[in-house]
């Protein structure tokens with residue numbers, strides 16, 4: 001057994017508070033398995049970025065260090081933890097692990113991890129060596145922001161839904177009653193009516209395509225977004241490629257039809273859907289649109305974003 005120590009970043013608010021409720025049981029399991037760890041709690045939104053960045057500064061950049069940063073929460077918590085680790089690139093990156101106890105847990109789905117926390121924890125603590133998975137990188141030149149994403153970078157409809165759901169008063173009530181997904185459905189209808197099509201330019205290699213009526217623009221690293229929706233069914237975390245799906249604004253009936261095709265993974269052949277696979281993608285949107293990164297809000301903004309692919313070590317053995 002490899003002796004690994006875990007630096008746990010716990011987001012008790014993930015999964016509408018599920019992570020906090022489960023933590024005593026997770027702690028018991030860690031003790032039963034004699035796992036060595038330190039734990040810190042995310043005290044406010046985005047705190048996990050700072051926590052993992054500060055932790056990484058203390059760990060020597062050596063091949064033989066035995067720390068793993070374990071994010072306990074949802075995709076947002078993993079996103080923040082891995083971005084904190086990447087603030088100062090290292091020759092020997094600290095492996096990251098993720099216990100999926102959030103709402104969507106799309107990275108766990110994409111990696112083929114167990115979605116029940118006990119099995120997922122076993123896949124982490126019985127792991128003996130890191131697995132290298134692809135991660136997306138982005139460089140947005142207008143606001144001069146760069147970083148990474150494990151799942152996807154979305155502009156338009158998906159990002160609008162997240163922004164709307166987070167602002168809605170109903171979300172607080174629905175989350176309290178464990179009906180968080182209903183708030184996303186309500187927001188989806190609202191955003192559909194308010195979201196006009198926007199102009200998008202896609203540059204891939206020598207190709208340049210202009211869409212005057214784009215509606216959903218998602219660049220993904222694995223199949224899933226929005227809590228298990230298979231937007232790019234062929235994507236894998238090891239294909240060293242990004243998968244871009246552009247959907248032009250459909251009328252309401254077409255939207256329902258597309259939704260149905262999406263459920264049966266038949267949407268990519270629809271006329272309103274455009275699909276690219278590439279290692280580098282450049283997108284420009286000269287209008288204020290919402291953006292999302294791994295389910296975290298990027299805000300309303302213009303976009304001139306270069307998206308690429310990199311690799312990072314993850315501490316999980318999905319064969320267990």
Ligand SMILES: Nc1ncnc2c1ncn2[C@@H]1O[C@H](COP(=O)(O)OP(=O)(O)OP(=O)(O)O)[C@@H](O)[C@H]1O
Pocket residue numbers: 011012013014015016042043044045046047073074075076077078101102103104105106227294295296
């Ligand atoms: N102490 C805190 N108080 C309020 N929000 C917090 C706190 N700590 C972290 N957060 C925020 O909680 C948000 C949700 O976390 P996360 O995405 O991990 O869970 P989720 O949304 O339930 O899961 P998923 O993204 O998988 O659907 C993140 O945006 C994070 O910044």
